[in-house]
Amino acid sequence: MTAPVTAGRLFDQIGEITLRRVLWLFYERVMQDELLAPVFRAKLGTFPKDGWPVHMTRLEGFWRATTGGPSTYRGQPGPAHQGHGLEAQHFERWLALWDKTLREQLDPPEAEALLKMASRMRVNLERFATLPLDKP
Numbered sequence: 001m002t003a004p005v006t007a008g009r010l011f012d013q014i015g016e017i018t019l020r021r022v023l024w025l026f027y028e029r030v031m032q033d034e035l036l037a038p039v040f041r042a043k044l045g046t047f048p049k050d051g052w053p054v055h056m057t058r059l060e061g062f063w064r065a066t067t068g069g070p071s072t073y074r075g076q077p078g079p080a081h082q083g084h085g086l087e088a089q090h091f092e093r094w095l096a097l098w099d100k101t102l103r104e105q106l107d108p109p110e111a112e113a114l115l116k117m118a119s120r121m122r123v124n125l126e127r128f129a130t131l132p133l134d135k136p
């Protein structure tokens with residue numbers, strides 16, 4: 001019988017190197033997407049240079065922590081999404097690319113687990129993304 005995928009085991013099941021590969025491939029695709037790329041380019045510059053190495057290190061830390069792996073990530077994903085003019089369509093596209101990349105690169109249980117995690121986070125991130133920057 002296959003054990004259920006839980007956060008603690010997920011990092012080990014995916015593996016450090018595979019997780020890193022998935023993330024780089026995903027953002028390479030994000031940067032080929034005409035809706036998403038301009039948002040990231042405005043903030044981080046030209047992929048994979050400028051602000052990208054730092055961003056990728058931070059994201060890797062985030063996903064390591066989320067999947068139960070060792071991590072020193074101490075960021076705040078919510079506020080990071082404020083002030084970019086993000087709408088529902090950006091999140092739809094992001095998740096569609098995430099889904100495609102995960103399905104190609106991982107076994108179904110791990111792919112589904114990572115998709116489900118991002119789908120849940122979307123609710124909170126989208127709420128932040130549409131908050132006015134200067135609250136009265």
Ligand code: HEM
Nearest residue numbers: 036039040043055062075076077080090091094118121122
């Ligand atoms: C559910 C979907 C998403 C997840 C899980 C996610 C996750 C993250 C995380 C963990 C960070 C790092 C936060 C930190 O600095 O500590 C981040 C930053 C960021 N994300 Fe997202 N994100 C999502 C959707 C999007 C979308 C749709 C866009 C826009 C097209 C976007 C644009 C950005 C930008 C511009 C940053 C800030 C980069 C920086 O200042 O270094 N994200 N995201």
